[in-house]
Amino acid sequence: MHPFDEMYEAVAQSAASPVAGAAVRAHYRSYASWLAGQDDTLMRSRRDEAELIFRRVGITFAVYGAKDEDGSGTERLIPFDLIPRIIPADEWREMRRGLVQRVTALNRFLHDVYHDQEILKAGVVPAEQVLNNAQYRPIMQGVDLPNNVYSSISGIDIVRAADDQGKGVYYVLEDNLRVPSGVSYMLENRKMMMRLFPSLFANHRVAPVAHYPDLLLETLRASSPAGIAAPTVVVLTPGMYNSAYFEHAFLAQQMGVELVEGQDLFVKEDFVYMRTTRGPKRVDVIYRRVDDDFMDPEAFRPDSSLGCAGIMRAYRAGHVTICNAVGTGVADDKSIYPYVPKMIEFYLGEKPILQNVPTYMCREPDSLKYVLANMKDLVVKEVHGAGGYGMLVGPASTQAEIEEFRQAVIARPDGYIAQPTLSLSSCPTYVESGIAPRHIDLRPFVLSGTEVQMAPGGLTRVALKEGSLVVNSSQGGGTKDTWILEV
Structure with missing residues (x-):
């Protein structure tokens, strides 16, 4: 069976070009007509322009373990593809419902695991799978969190594959609930497309994503300890050598909050403070991009200099909120993933809208x-x-x-x-040989505060190597702009 193609109703076996004469899917017709009229020289110059701008702005990621010829570490651009992935409004509405349902159940599961453990007592999820899990944090047992939310920012990886009738079916491949990354590329890809091809956005009703930083800040403020009218939010980064440092700095700047490292924070009388030029300032919410093990040398790894000593004491006392919560990893472990449909039924009494693989x-x-x-x-x-x-x-x-x-x-x-081995759906992609289908996935970013919200779409990742199913940037994948068409 051929993979499902997002743009065409058939796709070539060779992946060299779409099937000659294949019908264009309805939601792509206007774009396909525009694309057919574009000169290849112009498209190549636009691709070169995008690469130049991304390099100038510093939109790179570090590759751990990789070395340049001089032996130094290497930073790479994540390749940006000029051809967007387009999703019609009705498909997005259904996917959005499924994402809200799934993330709500996962947060209920996390609260339950660290409180009454009803799902374990009922035998729905084996207790040893959770309590012996490397990501389970006993220190979080009995800790009450604002809104009972553990994963404030969830990145849910979704793929599409053809069923027996050749229809594309969406599946959740993975839940990322610890420190999901990639949203900065979603935002920068959109800015780049609007810069390179402004006429496209006049002719297509594409749902905006630029308000994501506002939604993120709203979500973080909503997770503040009770009784704080104007919470101080910071982004905690491991530092400039982290592979996602660009994103940490970008999101802090977009939200208008401080980007801090562990050494910029200290704990006094179970409150967290930030060192500033005007003296200590209390911190209420920490959007952390540091893994659990490195958050607090008192509680976890004593050799860590990335976190802040005593931060878990302040957290357990309810004087600071850490997003995402310490211990969320127990719900996105791949050994727990098979039980998520049962969680949805157990906590919500509903059938899963989005299927597991x-x-x-x-x-x-x-x-x-x-x-x-x-x-x-x-x-x-x-x-x-x-x-x-x-x-x-x-x-x-x-x-x-x-x-x-x-x-x-x-x-x-x-x-x-x-x-x-799912044959991930393919999407026309601008590669060296011209336009050819390449396999893709999608990572929507789901925000949970007093309510569950998300920017329309997410980050589409593309496997640039012909035939490859691995879309990860660390494995040579690229990214595309994701368009949700408004009706």
């Missing part, structure tokens, strides 16, 4: 047996892996790679899950 848990003997026998056809993932690492894509791997991964799974089956 079928998942085999290698900790279960029957699933392990199936996975070991069918590795060449599956995607096998380390439960704590991220960024496209710790993963085997069976159909694209050598026999030696499969055998090496097989031994790792046998040695530690509870550390792995496996899924069918």
Whole structure:
């Protein structure tokens, strides 16, 4: 079966060009007509202009472990594609409903895990899966959070694949609830498209995304400890050598709040303060882009200099809010992902709107047996892996790679899950050879405060290598602007 193509009703097997004469889907027709009239030389010059501007602005990410020829660390641009991914209004409405439902259930699960543990007592989620999980934080047990929200900013990865009738079906591939990144690229991609092709936005009713920083700040302020009329919000970054530092600085600047490092904060009498030129200033909400283990050397890793000593004491006392909450990782672990549909039914009494990808848990003997026998056809993932690492894509791997991964799974089956190799939907993409289909995913950013909100769309990531299913920027993927058409 051919992959579902977002723009055309059929896609070529070779991925060199769309099927000749294939019908254009209704929501792409106006754009396809415009694209057909564009000169290739003009498109190439626009692509070069985008790269120059992104480089000048400093929209880069660091690649850990990668080295330039001189041995120094390397920073790379995330390639930007000129052809947008377009989603019609009715599809977005349904996806949005599913995202609100899913994130609401995940926050209910996190509150339950750190309080009464009803879902564990009911046997819906195995207790050992949670309580023995590396991301479970006993220090959070019994801590009450504003609005009972643990994941204020959730990045939910969604893919699309063709069903038996060739219709595109959306699936949730992964929940990112700790420190999800990429929203700055969503915003910068839109600005770039409006700069390069302003006429397109006069002819298409594209839902705006520029208000995301306002929504984010509203969400963070809504999570402030009770009784504070004008909360002070800061963005906590590990520093300029972090791969997502551009985004940390960008969001702080867009929200008009301070960007701080751990050394800029201190705790006194269980309150958190920021050092300023005018003296200490109390901090009420910390939008942290630092992992749990590095947040507080008193509570977690004593060798960490990225966080602030005593911050967990202030947090547990209710004098500061950390977004996302410490301990959220227990809900986005890949070994917990298969239980999210059951969480939705348990907490909300509803059927899931968005489907999970079928998942085999290698900790279960029957699933392990199936996975070991069918590795060449599956995607096998380390439960704590991220960024496209710790993963085997069976159909694209050598026999030696499969055998090496097989031994790792046998040695530690509870550390792995496996899924069918979905043929991710493709979207026309401007590559060196011209316009060709490439596989994509979508990461909408869901904000939970007193209510659940989101900017329309999200970050579309694209696997630029022909045939590749790995869209992660650290693995050579690029990004596209995502258009939600307003009716």
